[in-house]
Amino acid sequence: xxxxxxLFKALxxxxxxxxxxxxxxxxxxxxxxxxxxxxxxxxxxxxVGLNAGWNFFSPEPAHPMYLKYTVYYPEPEITPENAPxxxxxxxxxxxxxxxxxxxxxxPVQNDKRDVPNxxxxxxxxxxxxxxxxxxxxxxxxxxxxCRQYPGAVSITMExxxxxxxxxxxxxxxxxxxxxxxxKEVQSLRETVSCQGGMDEESL
Amino acid sequence: xxxKLWAQWDWFWFAPQSLLGLAYMRIMLCATxxxxxxxxxxxxxxxxxxxxxxxxQAMKVMPELGRPLFMWMFWPDSMNFAMxxxxxxxxGLLTLGIGGRWLMWITWIINAGFLQRNYAVNFGAxxxxxxxxxxxxxxxxxxxxxxxxxxxxxxQFRQSDILSxxxxxxxxxxxxxxxAYTGWEKLKGGSWWDGTALWSVLANPQMTTMDFSFLRHxxxxxxxxxxxxxxxxxxxxxxxVWHRTRYICxxxxxxxxxxxxxxxxxxxxxxVMVSTYFLFLDPQLxxxxxxxxxxxxxxKVRTSDT
Numbered sequence: 001x002x003x004x005x006x007l008f009k010a011l012x013x014x015x016x017x018x019x020x021x022x023x024x025x026x027x028x029x030x031x032x033x034x035x036x037x038x039x040x041x042x043x044x045x046x047x048v049g050l051n052a053g054w055n056f057f058s059p060e061p062a063h064p065m066y067l068k069y070t071v072y073y074p075e076p077e078i079t080p081e082n083a084p085x086x087x088x089x090x091x092x093x094x095x096x097x098x099x100x101x102x103x104x105x106x107p108v109q110n111d112k113r114d115v116p117n118x119x120x121x122x123x124x125x126x127x128x129x130x131x132x133x134x135x136x137x138x139x140x141x142x143x144x145x146c147r148q149y150p151g152a153v154s155i156t157m158e159x160x161x162x163x164x165x166x167x168x169x170x171x172x173x174x175x176x177x178x179x180x181x182x183k184e185v186q187s188l189r190e191t192v193s194c195q196g197g198m199d200e201e202s203l
Numbered sequence: 204x205x206x207k208l209w210a211q212w213d214w215f216w217f218a219p220q221s222l223l224g225l226a227y228m229r230i231m232l233c234a235t236x237x238x239x240x241x242x243x244x245x246x247x248x249x250x251x252x253x254x255x256x257x258x259x260q261a262m263k264v265m266p267e268l269g270r271p272l273f274m275w276m277f278w279p280d281s282m283n284f285a286m287x288x289x290x291x292x293x294x295g296l297l298t299l300g301i302g303g304r305w306l307m308w309i310t311w312i313i314n315a316g317f318l319q320r321n322y323a324v325n326f327g328a329x330x331x332x333x334x335x336x337x338x339x340x341x342x343x344x345x346x347x348x349x350x351x352x353x354x355x356x357x358x359q360f361r362q363s364d365i366l367s368x369x370x371x372x373x374x375x376x377x378x379x380x381x382x383a384y385t386g387w388e389k390l391k392g393g394s395w396w397d398g399t400a401l402w403s404v405l406a407n408p409q410m411t412t413m414d415f416s417f418l419r420h421x422x423x424x425x426x427x428x429x430x431x432x433x434x435x436x437x438x439x440x441x442x443x444v445w446h447r448t449r450y451i452c453x454x455x456x457x458x459x460x461x462x463x464x465x466x467x468x469x470x471x472x473x474x475v476m477v478s479t480y481f482l483f484l485d486p487q488l489x490x491x492x493x494x495x496x497x498x499x500x501x502x503k504v505r506t507s508d509t
Contacts, residue, residue, distance in 0.1 A: 005365070009217055012369055016216060023377060027384045029268050038268060046271040049315060049334045054384035056327060059392030061403040061410075116242040117468050122324040124409065126255065129264075129323035140264070140323075144255045167402040170419040178406060178416045203263045 073099035131159040142192030159188035219362035221486030226347035231478035237294040276316030300349025307340035328471035342367040378479040379440035386436030398426025
C-alpha cells in the first residue's frame with residue numbers, strides 16, 4: 001500500500017511539474033520556450049483550457065469601439081411585368097419600390113432589449129474578436145448580417161473607434177465635454193456580398 | 204539531501220489540509236457559474252449555426268496554437284437547451300455541496316463544450332471559471348459546507364487526500380501566475396508606465412457602469428490607482444506567500460475586484476477571482492468565522508466533531 005501511494009505521488013509530481021510548466025509557457029506561447037515545446041504543451045493546454053493569455057486591459061486598454069454597418073438593397077429592375085403602367089393593384093411590395101440603405105451598429109447602441117448584462121459583455125467580446133481581422137468580418141460577421149437582412153445585396157462594415165482624450169487634455173479642457181474632445185477613427189472597412197459568388201476563403 | 208528535498212516537496216504538495224476553504228471556494232465559484240449559465244438561456248442561439256460561427260468553423264476560429272485536440276461539445280446544437288439545463292442543475296447541486304468528483308467532471312466537460320462552441324463570445328469569467336472548475340473536479344470539494352451535512356450530521360470531517368491537497372496547491376499557484384502575468388502584460392503598455400491607462404478604462408462608457416469623467420478634476424487619483432494595480436498584480440505571488448503580507452494582499456485584491464465588479468459590471472469575473480482567496484486563509488480562522496456566521500452550524504459541527 002505504501003509503495004502504491006509513493007508511486008501515485010511520483011506520478012502526480014510529474015504532472016505537477018508539467019502543469020506548472022504549461023501554465024507558465026502558454027500565456028507567452030509565441031516566445032522561444034513556447035515555440036520549441038509547442039508540440040508537447042499545446043495539445044494538453046488547449047484541451048483543459050490553459051490556452052489563455054492573461055492580458056486584461058493590456059498592453060493598452062481598449063477605446064470605445066463598435067461595428068457600424070450599412071445594408072444595401074438591390075436597385076429596382078424595370079421589366080415589362082412591373083413597368084409603371086402594370087403596377088396598379090400590385091400592393092405595397094412593388095419591385096419598383098426603392099429601399100434605402102439601412103445603417104446599424106453592433107453591438108446595438110442604446111440597447112433597450114431586456115437581456116442580462118452578460119449578453120452585452122458577450123456581444124462586446126464578439127465584436128472585439130471580429131474587428132481584429134478583416135477576414136473574420138468577411139467570413140463570419142458579414143454572412144450573419146446578411147441573414148439578419150433578407151433581400152440585402154451587400155453589407156459594408158466599418159470598425160469605428162471613438163478615442164478617449166489623453167488625461168492631460170481632459171484636465172486642461174475641463175469645460176469641454178468628453179464627447180467634444182473625443183475623435184472618431186475608422187480602422188477597418190469591409191464589404192461583403194449577400195448574394196454569394198465570392199471566392200471561398202478560409203479563416 | 205534528496206530525502207530532505209522530497210520530504211519538503213511531499214509536505215508542500217501532498218500534506219493533508221482542511222477542506223473548509225475549498226468548500227467556500229466551491230460555493231462561490233459554482234454559484235457564479237450557475238448564474239452565468241442561467242443567463243446563457245437568453246443566448247442559446249449564440250451556440251447554433253444561425254449565429255456568427257457555424258459548427259464546422261468552431262475550431263477554426265481559434266488561433267492555430269490554441270486549438271484543442273477535439274471538441275468537448277459531444278451533443279448537437281439542437282440539444283443546447285437540454286444540455287444547458289443539465290449544466291444548471293449540476294451547478295446548483297454542486298453549489299449546495301451535493302455530488303463529488305464525477306459530477307464536477309461532467310459539469311466541467313459540458314461547460315467546456317459551450318465555451319469551445321463559440322470561442323468568440325467568451326470573456327474572462329468564462330475562461331478562468333472553467334479553469335478552476337477543472338482543477339476543482341479532482342478534489343473532495345463537497346466534503347464541507349454541504350447541505351447533506353445539515354441533514355445527516357457527520358461524526359467528523361475528513362482532511363484532504365493526496366489528490367485534493369495537490370489540486371488546492373495547484374489552484375494557489377494558478378491564481379498567482381494569472382496575477383503575475385496580468386501585471387507583466389501591463390508593463391508592455393506605454394500608458395500603464397505613464398500612469399494614465401486607468402483613465403482610458405474609466406472614461407470608456409463601454410466598460411463602466413457610471414460616468415467617471417469627473418475624475419479629471421482629481422487627475423492624480425488615476426496614476427495612483429494604476430500603479431497600485433500593477434504592483435498588486437506583479438507582487439501578488441510573493442505577497443500571498445509571505446504570511447506578514449498575505450492578508451494585506453488579499454484585502455487589496457478584494458477591494459480591487461469589488462471595484463471591477465461594481466463599477467465595470469464584471470461581477471462574475473470578480474467573484475471567480477475572489478473565490479480562490481479562500482484557499483489562502485488560515486483554516487482555523489475560517490472555522491471560527493464559519494461558527495460566527497452560521498451559529499446553527501456551530502452546534503452541528505461541535506456535535507459532529509466530538
